Structure formats: structure tokens, C-alpha cells
Amino acid sequence: MKKMIALSLLLMAGMMLFARGSKESGKTVVEIWHSNSGPSGTAFDEIVDDFNSTIGEEKGIVIEAIYQGLANDVLTKVKAAASADISSLPDIAQLDATACLDMRNADYLILPESADIEISEIHPAAIEALMSDKGLLGVPFNASSLLFYYNKTLFDSLSLNPPETLDDFAAIAPLLGEKDSTGKVTRYAFAGVPATYELGAFIGAQKGLSYIVDEKNGHMGTPSKVLFEEDGTFRNFLGHWKALYDTGFVNNITSGISTEFAAGRTATMLASSSSLTAVINTVGGRFEVGTAFVPMTDEEATGGVNIGGGAFFLFDSSDAVKTVIEYFVSQDVQMKWAEDTGYLAINTALYDNPEYLAFLDENPAFKVATEQMLQSNPAVTSIWLPSAYQIYYSFQSEIRAVTEDGKDIDEAVHDMATLIQRAIDEYRAQNID
Amino acid sequence: MPAIALALCFSVIPFLKTFVSSFLTISQSGKAIGFAGLDNYKTLFEDKAFISSIGNTLRFTLYFLPLNTVMTFLAAALTRRRRKCTWIMEAIFITPLAFSLSAFALVFKEIFRGEVSIINRILHTSLLWLDRPGSAMAVLVILGLFLDFAIDYILLTAAFRSIDRSVIEAAEIDGAGEVRKLFAIETPMIATMLSITVFMALKDAILISAPVMILTEGGPFRSTETIMYFYYLEAFKSGNRAYESAISSMMVITSAIIMGIIAVLRRKDA
Structure with a gap:
């Protein structure tokens, strides 16, 4: 027992010394x-x-x-x-x-x-x-901002330039993709499903500047209204995106995208510019990594990307x-x-x-x-929304439903708008203090 | 007495507080700003994502529970007699206890990541395991097996080994074979312990969230989002107090019912 007490006293003394040492x-x-x-x-x-x-x-x-x-x-x-x-x-x-x-x-x-x-x-x-x-x-x-990453070695070998609009992208997607003899896709033109981050650019850039919700995307006050349904901007995006998907060379995956890109199984992807060094490291010189402006939804979507x-x-x-x-x-x-x-x-x-x-x-x-x-237009800004996590996943679910299950575009836009509207309403009800 | 005080302090009182606030409108900063009646529950059940999280949890339970029961039962049954080498098997089966499930989840995430994943190399497949709703759920179920396997195994082998030898010897004298002995004599004798492990697994399945958080983050397309993960998102990520109190009240009541059944079963045994 005495030994125990002595030992613990010693330990405590040691800890006190150590604690003092760490506080310079x-x-x-x-x-x-x-x-x-x-x-x-x-x-x-x-x-x-x-x-x-x-x-x-x-x-x-x-x-x-x-x-x-x-x-x-x-x-x-x-x-x-x-x-x-x-x-x-x-x-x-x-x-x-x-x-x-x-x-x-x-x-x-x-x-x-x-x-x-x-x-x-x-x-x-x-x-x-x-x-x-x-x-x-x-x-x-x-x-950082959204950035279009592409396999430059592949693009060069096909003498292609990175696409400027989604329609351009749909036109070259079949060239970028590759199938084996059984018809299975071995290389996709694009991998990923856009969510809030990507749509901030795809919707935000339309007509030079568009908002997803009012109060300048929530910057000037708690938003009260979803705008993309009335403005037709999400609908416009889904139309172009579905055309791209229908080429058969878009892979609707939501994880491991940069791994697929680095393995050469997808020719392009969208990711944050902040991932650049990490992507180049993962690719490890197997091909040259190129970056380009994010493709525009259509010719009038000139707003660029948000920071x-x-x-x-x-x-x-x-x-x-x-x-x-x-x-x-x-x-x-x-x-x-x-x-x-x-x-x-x-x-x-x-x-x-x-x-x-x-x-x-x-x-x-x-x-x-x-x-x-x-x-880019500095006024194109990120979206400040409650329930950001849920909205992020719901965007992906709706885009998948439109591309894979043939869900009606208007219905998808309406469902998405309803979901965000409900999140906003709930948030407002809880924040009137 | 101290146990009761602790329980009162750390579970009963907070639960009552949560239960009451599930009928109030609470601001993000935690102040009660009005009476909501059943509105919190109503909006919750109108939320498609919540309904699908119930579906996902039930699906998980449906796959997990039988698989877990069969696996642990078989493992325990096969090693129930002490022989020279059973300790090796025992050590292997109990090992999962030494690791956190989160660590397993991270390892699984690496094994199943992307089309160039380790598992695809081994199996010569090209499946996107974590990117298809069906296979993502399957991987989650397999990962879930690590949750209860070791503890269930310990409980079941202990139950097998505490059976009175004389009963088994009597059966042997009557000429009962190995299989017959296991299913007709020994299994009925550990039935209570078996049902306790089943209900414990049921409770764990219904409350599963950590492996989901790490392995799939509810994806792909919210197909593995369980009730508790949905709760985590709403309560901690979005600060939605209405959902927070409503879901936790319901889940506490559900698991209390299951724990109640376990308690009754144990009493029956004693």
C-alpha cells in the first residue's frame, strides 16, 4: 500500500512538471x-x-x-x-x-x-x-472553387479540347468513353452526380447570375423562398445534364470519384480546386492532369463559379x-x-x-x-441554407431519378423545391426569437 | 441507491426533458418558443427521407438479424466442447471485441472503395460496392456482424458449457447423434440465452449509426441512411430541435420495449 501511495505521488509530481512544461x-x-x-x-x-x-x-x-x-x-x-x-x-x-x-x-x-x-x-x-x-x-x-479536371493525355491523343458547355460535352462524350467487346463501359466520359456545390455553379451562372433561394442565396437574411423552380434554372440544367447522361458515358457514382479518375476509368470529373495537389499526387504521373473552366449549362450561363x-x-x-x-x-x-x-x-x-x-x-x-x-461574376455566391446535408443528398437523388429512372424533369424540380422550401419554413419557425 | 440516483440523473430526467420538448417548438439556441402539440411528429412523418430511413433500418434489421443469429450460433455450437485447439478458434472469434467498430468501418471503406478496389481484385469482379444501393447495404450488413459477434459468441459458449453434463451423457447413452444432441437437447437448454442475444442484436440493429456514418455516410442516394443516422444529421448537422426531440423520444421508447423483453426473459431464466 505504501508503495502504491509513493508511486502515485511520484506520478502526480511528474504530471505537474510536465503540465508546467507544456505551458510556455x-x-x-x-x-x-x-x-x-x-x-x-x-x-x-x-x-x-x-x-x-x-x-x-x-x-x-x-x-x-x-x-x-x-x-x-x-x-x-x-x-x-x-x-x-x-x-x-x-x-x-x-x-x-x-x-x-x-x-x-x-x-x-x-x-x-x-x-x-x-x-x-x-x-x-x-x-x-x-x-x-x-x-x-x-x-x-x-x-477554392469548382474546377473541371480532365485526363489531358487522353484529350490530346483524341485532339480534343475541354468542353465549354454541357452540349459540347455531350457531343464529345462518346469519343472519350470506351466499351469492351461485351458492351460494358470500361471508361466513362464523366463520373459523379452533381449536388449543392456543383449546382451553385451550374444554376448560379445561368443568365449571368441566378439564385437558388431569395435574399441573395440567404446571404442577406434567412431565405424564405426557393427561386429555381420559378426561374426554370434547375429545369434547364437537368435538360442538358440528361442529354449528357443519355450518351451512356456518365457514371452516377457518389464516392471514390477521384480514385476512378486516377485509375483512368473516367476521363473527367468535377472537384474543388483545393484538391489539385492531392489529385496530381494520386495520379502519380500515369497521365497528365489538365484543368479547365467548369462547362457552362448553356451559352447564356456566363456567371462562372462561386468561391x-x-x-x-x-x-x-x-x-x-x-x-x-x-x-x-x-x-x-x-x-x-x-x-x-x-x-x-x-x-x-x-x-x-x-x-x-x-x-x-x-x-x-x-x-x-x-x-x-x-x-467569374463575384455576385455568384455559395448557398446558405438550413439542412444543408439533407439538401445535398436530395439533389443527387433527384438527378439520379431523372437520369436513371426516367423521372419527369418538372416533377423532380418540383419535389426538390418542395423539400428545400420545407427546410426553410421549419428553420424560420424555429428562429423567430 | 447510488445506481438509481445515477440513472435518474443521466437517463430518466434528460429523457423526460426531451419527451416534453418534443411537443414544443424549440429555437436553434435551445429556447422554447411555443407549444407545437403533435406538429413535430406530424412533419417528421411527412418527411420522405425519414420514412425511407425507417425502411432502410428495417431492411438492415431483416438481413442482419438472421445472419447474425445463425453465424454466432454456429460458431458457438461448433466450439462448444473444449478440445485441444478450440482456444485458437475462441481467440479468433473474440478478437473483434478488441477493436472498435469504427476502425473496421475504415478498413472496409478502403477494401470496397471504387472499381479498382481490393475486393474486386480478389474476386475478379468490377462491382462498385459502395455505389449501388443493394451492395452498399450488403457491405453494411457484413460490417454490422462485427458489432455483436464476439459478445454473442461469449454468451452462447458460456451457456452451452454450463449445461449439466449428465443430461448430455444420458442422451449419449440413449444413442443420440451429434446433430440430434445439439438441436434436440442442448439448444432448447440455452434457448433463453439465445433469445437474449437475438433481442440484443435487434436493439443494436435498430440503433445502428456509427458504421453508417463512416462507411457510406447514408449513401448512395440515402439508401443506407438509418433512423439514427438521420437523427444525427438532423440533430447535430442541421440543429433541427423539433426532429431531434421527436426522434429520440420514439427511439428511447422502442429500445426500452426491447430491453424490457430482455429483462423479462432473464427473469424467466432465473
Whole structure:
């Protein structure tokens, strides 16, 4: 027994020493919950380490970066922490567009304006993506957009250019696809089923600018009405998409798409520009990866793509947080971040930076994403909706029903509109306080 | 007494609170802002996604329950007598207890991912396992087997081994064969334990969510979205308090009924 007591006392003493060791003398800790993994995770860690050993060392600030899963998981945890105990929130959380609706209504959020953060160098499209009626909600950090990935080696061997519209795509799909002697498709022209993210561009770009719900896609207030049914934009998209599907070379899969792409079993796919480095790594030189603008729904769909990706949301307004945020949006950090991952550099000063321009010239796949952003209408924005998860899956289900089961397009549009309308109504009923 | 206090604190009171709030309109920040009556339940049952999640859960249960019962019963029956090498089998069957189901789910996800998946290499097939509703459900059921297998196996072998030897010896003297002995003598004697494992599996099947979350995320096209996963999406992802309290009230009552049956069965045994 005595031995036990002695041992446990020893252990406790050890733990106290250790605990003291981890809390460095007098430094301010800035806690960040983030969602970066893979190449982005490595880059993020390097950026954080860099801060801690330079600026942080000088000013007595330590960034403590905690990986909390996907952006959506970070949101779940932030909400849980906020409802349990506000003090358990981190100083900064990296969240994406699906968080904006919650964040706009969160009384614990500190707006960048109140934290006195300088945003004049940040690209307007990235600002617009996070702008609400209450002001800018967060500081853009990891901005990205939808991007069209294609097997450049295959396209070159067929002397084809990436399609500009969905109709162009339908015309070349049979050339891109391949069947074996039994008629089984061995290579598809496209793999994937569009969901909210893709439709943000496919619907949003129509007629130069279209919204899915009112209040500018929910940015200027809780939405009250679905617009795509009246506007006919979803219907228009489904018509063109079905024509593409009917070529027989579209694979309606919802997982493992980039694996299929890397294995050469699909000629093209749509994915976030932020996946660029990861995709190139997975392909591993088996073929050249090309990127292009997302095909337009029709000739009049000139709005381009919306800026998605993520941003830093603040729950603390100290000077240390301000220093950290300004470090993350600085030229050097944004350049490293963009080059390592494929995220869009949001610091406009970089667009004249010779070092960055040289990188883009050497890596055309990275250049396309930036050009697409610069040519898009900044007003085409991401959609802030309640029940984002369910709506995401329902879009896929309706598109599958139209393409595979021959469901009537008008009926699918109506069902989808009804579903979103109900989610909006429920959300409004719960948020009249 | 302490047990009752704990139960009151951590399950009964929260449940009553949830049950009451399932009849109220609750704001996202958790404040009660009005009386809803049965509206929360009504909208829930008008939701196609919820109805299909009930269907998916029932389908899962329908495949999982018989398969799980037969597999664990066979494993236990075949190793019920201690012989020289049964410990090897026992060790293999009990191993799943040492790993979290989530870890299995991640491994499964890798094995079945895409057309160039490991499983397709082995079987020389080109199935998109996790991208077709039928096969995704099948993979989920197979994964689900790891959920209860080890614990059911332990319970059943223990039951087999606690049977009074004299009964079996008497049967042997009367000339009963192995199969006959198993089904006519031993199985009836462990019937209670067998039904307990069945009901435990039933409860687990109805409440299944973690493997769904990791393996399929409810996909493809929400075909593997179970009630509890639907609940998770609504409650934690969307913050829909109306659904949250309505579903959890219903699920607590359902599993309470099942646990009640188990309790009655156990009493019968004692």
C-alpha cells in the first residue's frame, strides 16, 4: 500500500512538471480548430510552425492548431462547444460555407470588423462569398472553387479540347468513353452526380447570375423562398445534364470519384480546386492532369463559379488573434498555401508578384483555377441554407431519378423545391426569437 | 441507491426533458418558443427521407438479424466442447471485441472503395460496392456482424458449457447423434440465452449509426441512411430541435420495449 501511495505521488509530481512544461512562460496561446488534412494538412502545419518560430517568438504568441475533422465536423463541434460552454470555444475556427447560416445567427461570433482586421488586400469575390447583412462573417483563408479536371493525355491523343458547355460535352462524350467487346463501359466520359456545390455553379451562372433561394442565396437574411423552380434554372440544367447522361458515358457514382479518375476509368470529373495537389499526387504521373473552366449549362450561363472553401471565424477579438489572422492572409503565407495545395490565393497583391506569376506559368493546372475566379461574376455566391446535408443528398437523388429512372424533369424540380422550401419554413419557425 | 440516483440523473430526467420538448417548438439556441402539440411528429412523418430511413433500418434489421443469429450460433455450437485447439478458434472469434467498430468501418471503406478496389481484385469482379444501393447495404450488413459477434459468441459458449453434463451423457447413452444432441437437447437448454442475444442484436440493429456514418455516410442516394443516422444529421448537422426531440423520444421508447423483453426473459431464466 505504501508503495502504491509513493508511486502515485511520484506520478502526480511528474504530471505537474510536465503540465508546467507544456505551458510556455507567459506566451499568449491562440487556439485554432482546423480541417486541413493530406497535402493541405502538411502545408498548414508548416505555416503554423513558421509563425511560432518567427513572429510568434517575437511577439510572445503561440498558435495551437487542432485538427477537428472535415469542415462540417468542425462546425458540429463549434456548435456543441457553444451550447455547452462558450469558454470552451477556440479563438479561431476554420469553417466553410455550410457554416455561414449558423454563424450569422450565432451571438458568440466576433465579426472581423469588430476585431479591426485589415481586409483591403483580399480579393472581392472571396469577400462576397462571406458577406451577409450583418457584415463580413469571417476572414477568407482557404478559398477554392469548382474546377473541371480532365485526363489531358487522353484529350490530346483524341485532339480534343475541354468542353465549354454541357452540349459540347455531350457531343464529345462518346469519343472519350470506351466499351469492351461485351458492351460494358470500361471508361466513362464523366463520373459523379452533381449536388449543392456543383449546382451553385451550374444554376448560379445561368443568365449571368441566378439564385437558388431569395435574399441573395440567404446571404442577406434567412431565405424564405426557393427561386429555381420559378426561374426554370434547375429545369434547364437537368435538360442538358440528361442529354449528357443519355450518351451512356456518365457514371452516377457518389464516392471514390477521384480514385476512378486516377485509375483512368473516367476521363473527367468535377472537384474543388483545393484538391489539385492531392489529385496530381494520386495520379502519380500515369497521365497528365489538365484543368479547365467548369462547362457552362448553356451559352447564356456566363456567371462562372462561386468561391467556396473556407474561412477563419473568430470567437475572440484580442490583438494576438488579429496578429495571427493577418499573418494567414499575408502574401507569403497565401503564396505557399496556394502552391502547396491548389487553393486560390486570395491576397490580391500576389497577382502582381513575379514569383507567384512564375509559378502559375510553370503550372498551368493551377493557373486555370485563378483565371476562372478572376473571370467569374463575384455576385455568384455559395448557398446558405438550413439542412444543408439533407439538401445535398436530395439533389443527387433527384438527378439520379431523372437520369436513371426516367423521372419527369418538372416533377423532380418540383419535389426538390418542395423539400428545400420545407427546410426553410421549419428553420424560420424555429428562429423567430 | 447510488445506481438509481445515477440513472435518474443521466437517463430518466434528460429523457423526460426531451419527451416534453418534443411537443414544443424549440429555437436553434435551445429556447422554447411555443407549444407545437403533435406538429413535430406530424412533419417528421411527412418527411420522405425519414420514412425511407425507417425502411432502410428495417431492411438492415431483416438481413442482419438472421445472419447474425445463425453465424454466432454456429460458431458457438461448433466450439462448444473444449478440445485441444478450440482456444485458437475462441481467440479468433473474440478478437473483434478488441477493436472498435469504427476502425473496421475504415478498413472496409478502403477494401470496397471504387472499381479498382481490393475486393474486386480478389474476386475478379468490377462491382462498385459502395455505389449501388443493394451492395452498399450488403457491405453494411457484413460490417454490422462485427458489432455483436464476439459478445454473442461469449454468451452462447458460456451457456452451452454450463449445461449439466449428465443430461448430455444420458442422451449419449440413449444413442443420440451429434446433430440430434445439439438441436434436440442442448439448444432448447440455452434457448433463453439465445433469445437474449437475438433481442440484443435487434436493439443494436435498430440503433445502428456509427458504421453508417463512416462507411457510406447514408449513401448512395440515402439508401443506407438509418433512423439514427438521420437523427444525427438532423440533430447535430442541421440543429433541427423539433426532429431531434421527436426522434429520440420514439427511439428511447422502442429500445426500452426491447430491453424490457430482455429483462423479462432473464427473469424467466432465473
